[in-house]
Amino acid sequence: MADKDERLLEHNYDGIQEYDNPLPGWWTALFWLTIVFAGGYYGYYQILGMGENRYQEYENEIKEADVKYAQFKLPDLSDSEVKAFAGDKATIDKGAAIFKERCAVCHGDKGEGKIGPNLTDNAWIHGGKPGQVFKTIGNGVGSKGMPAWRLTLKTDEIKAASSFVLSLRNTNVAGKAPQGVVEADEAAPVAAPAPAPAPVAVPAPATPAADPAAAPAPAPTPAAAEAGKI
Amino acid sequence: MSNSAVVTDPAATGSSSPPGSRLERFVYDDAVVRAFAAATVVWAIVGMLVGLIIASQLAFPVLNVGFLHFGRLRPLHTNAVIFAFAGNAIFTGVYYSSQRLLKARMFSDKISWFHFWGWQAIIVSAALTLPFGITTGKEYAELEWPIDIAIAVVWVAFAINLFGTIYKRRERHLYVAIWFYISCIIAVAVLHIFNSLEVPAGPLKSYSLYAGLQDAFMQWWYGHNAVAFFLTTPFLGLMYYFMPKAADRPVFSYKLSILHFWSLVFIYMWAGPHHLHYTALPEWASTLGMVFSVMLWMPSWGGMINGLLTLRGAWNKVTDDPVLKFFVAGVTFYGMSTFEGPMLSIKAVNSLSHYTDWTIAHVHSGALGWNGFISFGMLYWLAPRLFQTKLHSKKLAELHFWLGTVGILLYIIPMYTAGVTQGLMWRAFDETGRLQYPDFVETVTKLMPMYYLRIVGGTLFFAGVLLAAYNLLKTWQARPAVYADVVGEAPALDPAWTDDHAVEGGFFSYGWHRVWERKSLLFIVLTALAIISASLFEILPTFLIKSNIPTIASVKPYSPLELAGRQIYIAEGCYNCHSQMVRPFRAETERYGEYSKPGEFVYDHPFQWGSRRIGPDLHRVGGKYPSLWHVRHMEAPATVTKDSIMPPFPWLLTDELDWPYVQKNVDVMAMLGVPYGENVLEGKAEAVAHIQAKEIAETIEKDGGPKGLEGKKIIALIAYLQRLGTDIQQKPEAKAAVKGVPAGPVTQAETHAAAPGGAL
Structure with missing residues (x-):
């Protein structure tokens, strides 16, 4: 039952009455607290501008990540560097598994081409040299819907996938008609579609120092990341 | 009665009635x-x-x-x-x-x-x-x-x-x-x-x-x-x-x-x-x-x-x-x-x-x-x-x-x-x-x-x-x-009652x-x-302060076909599962692309930012996949993305687009203040849309996709999806080409030219 000192108001609405109880102290206190917090928070961030806004927070997050993960950026590999691991059976097998999971949707189970081009002929849209294939897989081709796999796959995995794709060459599985420029075997392009990158510097993979040398900026900076996505 | x-x-007994008043x-x-x-x-x-x-x-x-x-x-x-x-x-x-x-x-x-x-x-x-x-x-x-x-x-x-x-x-x-x-x-x-x-x-x-x-x-x-x-x-x-x-x-x-x-x-x-x-x-x-x-x-x-x-x-x-x-x-x-x-x-x-x-x-x-x-x-x-x-x-x-x-x-x-x-x-x-x-x-x-x-x-x-x-x-x-x-x-109630104990x-x-x-x-x-x-304390500043929406010069109105595609997006309720708003977090810009800017949505009647991601954000989906990918994906999503729970939309491949409506949409948008140029007004929008539809259909066919999609709903939807979030990638020079024609259809070629940014 109610306390003795509770006062019933004379209000009576369809039999409903009301007590004249004061506001609970903790309720009033917490209400004031939230009001003070609201004023303080709004003042700190919006009026005084002392706190970081969301875009500043974002820039900081990106800067921190750039430093923290610098060593894991995709290296820029020369043809010979790619060739050095591309023939390895274990690497190709690993690449086959990745291909099945990631690439087959667009390029077909055997690389015969579906949404993307046939990879089993000797015609190449973005260059068939080992370094070019590695780079195309890593950075993707935004305009064609080829994802930049460096955002998803680790460098080792991209190496493996490149090895597998290079191993498909001239297996000539029946599928999509050849697209791009026919290149002679073994990295002697009949007609280079673009100036060969021919990187002079030999970047040691997994060293941050080598990264700035990468011409198309494969580093996951925001700009490149977006470009790769789109 | x-x-x-x-x-x-x-329950009515509690009513307090002054004595003597008429019940x-x-x-x-x-x-x-x-x-x-x-x-x-x-x-x-x-x-x-x-x-x-x-x-x-x-x-x-x-x-x-x-x-x-x-x-x-x-x-x-x-x-x-x-x-x-x-x-x-x-x-x-x-x-x-x-x-x-x-x-x-x-x-x-x-x-x-x-x-x-x-x-x-x-x-x-x-x-x-x-x-x-x-x-x-x-x-x-x-x-x-x-x-x-x-x-x-x-x-x-x-x-x-x-x-x-x-x-x-x-x-x-x-x-x-x-x-x-x-x-x-x-x-x-x-x-x-x-x-x-x-x-x-x-x-x-x-x-x-x-x-x-x-x-x-x-x-x-x-x-x-x-x-x-x-x-x-x-x-x-x-x-x-x-x-x-x-x-x-x-x-x-x-x-x-x-x-x-x-x-x-x-x-x-x-x-x-x-x-x-x-x-x-x-x-x-x-x-x-x-x-x-x-x-x-x-x-x-x-x-x-x-x-x-x-x-x-x-x-x-x-x-x-x-x-x-x-x-x-x-x-x-x-x-x-x-x-x-x-x-x-x-x-x-x-x-x-x-x-x-x-x-x-x-x-x-x-x-x-x-x-x-x-x-x-x-x-x-x-x-x-x-x-x-x-x-x-x-x-x-x-x-x-x-x-x-x-x-x-x-x-x-x-x-x-x-x-x-x-x-x-x-x-x-x-x-x-x-x-x-x-x-x-x-x-x-x-x-x-x-x-x-x-x-x-x-x-x-x-x-x-x-x-x-x-x-x-x-x-x-x-x-x-x-x-x-x-x-x-x-x-x-006694009308003569006075507030004597007000x-x-x-x-x-x-x-x-x-x-x-x-x-x-x-x-x-x-x-x-x-x-x-x-309400007014918030609404008025939102509408009146210009700096809320910094304009982006390269953001242009949707082409007539894209607009028709947008209407399909709305009608199918895509917004119930997909947002169009990349937030400024690294986890989102890595996944989706550049975060969304207020100036990118100025022609979006209505907005489609969404509130739940049962599927991924789509604001930067433009150019992300080949058009053929979208065809296959809409037809049967799970065949393209394993375990996808997205519903299939096969009828989009067979249903004819409501072509006469293309113009109507453009006209209403123009009435709402979207700056459409003469080339798509006064009945010209449909023809413009057909040109863009043909290009997309040809691209799909060239990539080994089905033939005869040109007049279908899927093409309009793809046009819209391929446009999404790409405007800010437009270089000022590229823009100049379309400048005199504010509402010109963004052709497939242009979209592609705009999209690569600096990837390769």
């Missing part, structure tokens, strides 16, 4: 209350059944049968549960309690029945339009313009009916329940009218007057306050009447009623922007939304305290009375939800919870726990009174309560788990700084066990509702052959509020002022 028996409402007798209109009660039960079954179906579609995508897929059915579920079930429950309670609290029959029987049938017709028209893709594409405001007008008319009728009853009342003061009803009527009218301003583009199609950021702002001002003034304040009003009645106890604190009512009404209106944290909404608005949401905590809890403490001395009754059990649990869920709401509005929490099932859990603890339980508690209390017999089975009502409670828990706990899980997966990076779960679908398949459990919870709750329907039906069957008139007695005591004894309570017009005006002034 006069032929039937007369009973005096036993008036009047008959309460319970017939319309019975009708609303029956509609409440019917729509509860329909709305929740659709809810169960769409929950099952997420768990078992094979259940997306043809056009009856999740995207089209989800709005039917939300509209049916909010406006049909909760709406009819509100009207049941308001019509029953207002007559008794005001000591007067409703103002007009004709308006009462117009209100009843009008509202049911609106709901039926919703059911006949939403599944067919007739929608405005704004959440909880999907109904098209003729229905919008009907809603406004019926709502005004409701207002006239209640305010008229207030005018002819025999109770000098307005009780707190009536205050809450008044706030509901005014706020919903204002929200509905201003959010639904739209320009018709046909008998069943319209486009929002607002675009992009401003449309988003209005939509969530509306959306949030629909929760506030449709699902909260009227239900608080119901609580203030039915809870003390059922418990037979006085309300805990009159002062608390006053303070929490006014603070709730004023503060709620500001809080909408918390639905748009980290979007392109300006930061000041977002921060205001957050701090006002935090301030809402205690005003909301004021209602909970007044409800729960009213039960002091009556807790023994709760064990024995299913009605009180529903009320206690309902108010407790209200307290949980209104603590959770302010918490979710805190930006840091929201950055995790937003777009996840956490929101779904939050909503359902409120909707099932608070709205559902208050409604059913009320129905069980009303049934014997309305049908003038005993409740068929108290035991079944008890069973309903327990089924419902366990059902809610089995619904919300898996959804909380799913929300936090998915939120954390989206932002997880591995040790090399790459997304731990780069494939969005991984973060969906992970939730499947939770989705199965949710179906169990939902089924239990639904079973409870069926029990209620059975129990109430049986009670109705036991009604007397002729209902006895329920007669009220009260003295008429304000008693000091400020803190609230005598001044007592004065407001007897001046009903003043009370209504003050409530309207609180609601409107709070």
Whole structure:
């Protein structure tokens, strides 16, 4: 039952009455607290501008990540560097598994081409040299819907996938008609579609120092990341 | 009426009548209350059944049968549960309690029945339009313009009916329940009218007057306050009447009623922007939304305290009375939800919870726990009174309560788990700084066990509702052959009565509020002022301050074909599962691309930012995949993305685009101020669209895709998707080419030229 000192108001609405109880102290206190917090928070961030806004927070997050993960950026590999691991059976097998999971949707189970081009002929849209294939897989081709796999796959995995794709060459599985420029075997392009990158510097993979040398900026900076996505 | 028996409402005895005044007798209109009660039960079954179906579609995508897929059915579920079930429950309670609290029959029987049938017709028209893709594409405001007008008319009728009853009342003061009803009527009218301003583009199609950021702002001002003034304040009003009645106890604190009512009404209106944290909404608005949401905590809890403490001395009754059990649990869920709401509005929490099932859990603890339980508690209390017999089975009502409670828990706990899980997966990076779960679908398949459990919870709750329907039906069957008139007695208000003790005591004894309570017009005006002034403080700056939306020169209007594709996107309800808003977090820019800027949406009538990511964000999807990919993906998503739960849209490949409509869309957009040039106006849009369609179809064919897609819907949709989010990639030079032709179709070639950025 109610306390003795509770006062019933004379209000009576369809039999409903009301007590004249004061506001609970903790309720009033917490209400004031939230009001003070609201004023303080709004003042700190919006009026005084002392706190970081969301875009500043974002820039900081990106800067921190750039430093923290610098060593894991995709290296820029020369043809010979790619060739050095591309023939390895274990690497190709690993690449086959990745291909099945990631690439087959667009390029077909055997690389015969579906949404993307046939990879089993000797015609190449973005260059068939080992370094070019590695780079195309890593950075993707935004305009064609080829994802930049460096955002998803680790460098080792991209190496493996490149090895597998290079191993498909001239297996000539029946599928999509050849697209791009026919290149002679073994990295002697009949007609280079673009100036060969021919990187002079030999970047040691997994060293941050080598990264700035990468011409198309494969580093996951925001700009490149977006470009790769789109 | 006069032929039937007369009973005096036993509850009417409390009315304080000054000695010597003339007692008036009047008959309460319970017939319309019975009708609303029956509609409440019917729509509860329909709305929740659709809810169960769409929950099952997420768990078992094979259940997306043809056009009856999740995207089209989800709005039917939300509209049916909010406006049909909760709406009819509100009207049941308001019509029953207002007559008794005001000591007067409703103002007009004709308006009462117009209100009843009008509202049911609106709901039926919703059911006949939403599944067919007739929608405005704004959440909880999907109904098209003729229905919008009907809603406004019926709502005004409701207002006239209640305010008229207030005018002819025999109770000098307005009780707190009536205050809450008044706030509901005014706020919903204002929200509905201003959010639904739209320009018709046909008998069943319209486009929002607002675009992009401003449309988003209005939509969530509306959306949030629909929760506030449709699902909260009227239900608080119901609580203030039915809870003390059922418990037979006085309300805990009159002062608390006053303070929490006014603070709730004023503060709620500001809080909408918390639905748009980290979007392109300006930061000041977002921060205001957050701090006002935090301030809402205690005003909301004021209602909970007044409800729960009213039960002091009556807790023994709760064990024995299913009605009180529903009320206690309902108010407790209200307290949980209104603590959770302010918490979710805190930006840091929201950055995790937003777009996840956490929101779904939050909503359902409120909707099932608070709205559902208050409604059913009320129905069980009303049934014997309305049908003038005993409740068929108290035991079944008890069973309903327990089924419902366990059902809610089995619904919300898996959804909380799913929300936090998915939120954390989206932002997880591995040790090399790459997304731990780069494939969005991984973060969906992970939730499947939770989705199965949710179906169990939902089924239990639904079973409870069926029990209620059975129990109430049986009670109705036991009604007397002729209902006895329920007669009220009260003295008429004495017009000569003077405010001789106008304000008693000091400020803190609230005598001044007592004065407001007897001046009903003043009370209504003050409530309207609180609601409107709070709204204007935010709305005006959002529309007037130019710096809110820095313009981006390269952002151009959609081409006619893209616009037609956008309409398909809206009609299929894509926004129910896909957002178009990349937030400025590294986890999002790595996954989707550059974060979204306010200037990118200036031609988006309506905005399509979305509120839940059952699928990935699409703002930067333009150019991400080849057009052929989209063809295959729309035809059968799971063949392209393994384990995808997206419904298939094969008819888009076979259905002809509504070509004559292409021009109409462009014309309406031009009317709305989108700067379309002469080359697409005056009937030229269709030809322009055909050129772009041909290019896309040829690209698809060249890539080895199906032939003959040129005139089909899929091409328009692909045109739209390929355009999304690409404008900011346009180089100023590239722009110059299209400069003289602001509305020129962005051709496939241009899109591609624009898209690569600097990738290779």
